[in-house]
Amino acid sequence: MALFIAKRLGAAVLLVIGTVIVAFALTAILPGDAATARLGERAAANPELVAAMRERLGLDRPLYEQFFLYLGGLFRGDLGESVQTSRPVLTDLQLxxxxxxxxxxxxxxxxxxxxxxxxxxxxxxxxxxxxxxxxxxxxxxxxxxxxxxxxxxxxxxxxxxxxxxxxxxxxxxxxxxxxxxxxxxxxxxxxxxxxxxxxxxxxxxxxxxxxxxxxxxxxxxxxxxxxxxxxxxxxxxxxxxxxxxxxxxxxxxxxxxxxxxxxxxxxxxxxxxxxxxxxxxxxxxxxxxxxxxxxxxxxxxxxxxxxxxxxxxxxxxxxxxxxxxxxxxxxxxxxxx
CATH class of the missing domain: 1.10.3720.10 (MetI-like)
Incomplete structure (x- = not known):
């Protein structure tokens, strides 16, 4: 029974890793810009503010760097900050x-x-x-x-x-x-x-x-x-x-x-x-x-x-x-x- 559970746990860990990769990849190809969505219509019309927000969110970096930054945040329990609630996403999920x-x-x-x-x-x-x-x-x-x-x-x-x-x-x-x-x-x-x-x-x-x-x-x-x-x-x-x-x-x-x-x-x-x-x-x-x-x-x-x-x-x-x-x-x- 212990070997049976160990095999299932190993498969679950691989599934978790695959889920993180797929979830990040899907959001990377979504239409729209997270920076402009966070700023709103007025502020989004200012290119300097958009550039500053993209830099703050790490969106100006290559995709692989964004992924490793996100992965590091996951290990720390940091899922980012929600635009709609201005709270950490982990806090919202717990709520x-x-x-x-x-x-x-x-x-x-x-x-x-x-x-x-x-x-x-x-x-x-x-x-x-x-x-x-x-x-x-x-x-x-x-x-x-x-x-x-x-x-x-x-x-x-x-x-x-x-x-x-x-x-x-x-x-x-x-x-x-x-x-x-x-x-x-x-x-x-x-x-x-x-x-x-x-x-x-x-x-x-x-x-x-x-x-x-x-x-x-x-x-x-x-x-x-x-x-x-x-x-x-x-x-x-x-x-x-x-x-x-x-x-x-x-x-x-x-x-x-x-x-x-x-x-x-x-x-x-x-x-x-x-x-x-x-x-x-x-x-x-x-x-x-x-x-x-x-x-x-x-x-x-x-x-x-x-x-x-x-x-x-x-x-x-x-x-x-x-x-x-x-x-x-x-x-x-x-x-x-």
Whole structure:
């Protein structure tokens, strides 16, 4: 197992190096000038100010020198300064990242509980009325446009019924809990403020449900297919022949065999949710990494763009690493690969 983990860690390090190179190269070929974007329209009309800003940012140097300067900053934890916030990019990522992570984790939990559970039910009732109905629901979840679902959910559950707030992480004017993790739900519990915890949860539920819709449908279909595949294996028939009841067969044998492909979907979907929350964050005014990335792209904030790109890539790499390790824990045969 130690050798298996070491190989995966080595591959992750190579991926990180490749990600940094690609992210820097992509920003180098983007149209526009970061110096003029930082100065604004009036100052950008002055060639002397533009030249001074380019020198300050190191844009007047050869591309390879700019890369090594950026690489040196990375080792020091310096991702540059954001134009839109006038703060270090690392500070912005620490500020906005937990908001998106909390939203993505909540959406993933909802998807696993609902999508995974319904997928198991559909597999155990294969080709019946329940299975057909659940497959139709899963198809709808995968096909529905997320922005449309977000607008409809807001109109019904926030505007008409008033069950959930329509924007923000807390009510307007409410002071956030003391920052420990950046997750308002966890931090409010750590502070012993249960009313604030309930408020944070009510703000989290609706955007998390909207964000999880596609993942619920996808996970339901994958879980159903995986469970059906395992149910047809000989060792399952052997377990049934030994006299084990249905619950013992499902929870003791079927689920473990079906977990590997499901974990793949969950891990990939979580990373995708974290990276692709722009629409949901914009509609629900959720101050996360998606909104930050959108503003960075709109203002040609190159430092922020590169920072977000590397941040999201690291999340993908970390999730894939954890997924690979879980593979080895669940199925010992994979460790020999």
């Amino acid at each position: 906005f990242g937990p908001a998106s992570a909390e939203l993505a984790l909540a959406a993933t939990l909802i998807a696993v509980l609902i999508g995974g559970g319904l997928g198991i039910v559909a597999a155990l009732r294969a080709n019946g009325h329940i299975d057909n109905a659940l497959r139709a629901v899963s198809l709808g979840g995968v096909s529905i446009p997320i922005f449309w679902f977000a607008l409809i959910a807001t109109a019904i559950f926030s505007t008409q019924l008033g069950w959930f707030p329509s924007s923000g992480r807390l009510n307007a004017g409410v002071i956030p809990p003391p920052r420990v993790t950046g997750f308002f739900t966890i931090d409010s519990l750590l502070a012993g403020n249960f009313p604030l915890f309930l408020q944070a949860v009510t703000h989290l539920i609706l955007p998390a449900i909207v964000l999880s819709a596609a993942m619920v449908g996808l996970l339901m279909r994958f879980t159903r297919a995986s469970v059906l595949d395992v149910l047809g294996q000989e060792y399952i028939r052997a377990a049934e022949a030994k006299g084990l009841n249905g619950r013992q067969v499902v929870f003791g044998h079927v689920l473990r065999g079906a977990l590997v492909p499901v974990i793949t979907v969950v891990g990939t979907a979580f990373a995708s949710l974290l990276a692709g929350t722009v629409l949901v964050e914009q509609i629900f005014a959720w101050p996360g990494i998606g909104s930050y990335a959108y503003r960075a792209a709109s203002t040609l904030d190159l430092a922020a763009i590169v920072g977000v790109t590397i941040f999201v890539a690291l999340i993908y790499i970390f999730v894939n690493l954890v997924t690979d390790i879980l593979y080895g824990v669940i199925d010992p045969r994979i460790r020999r690969a």
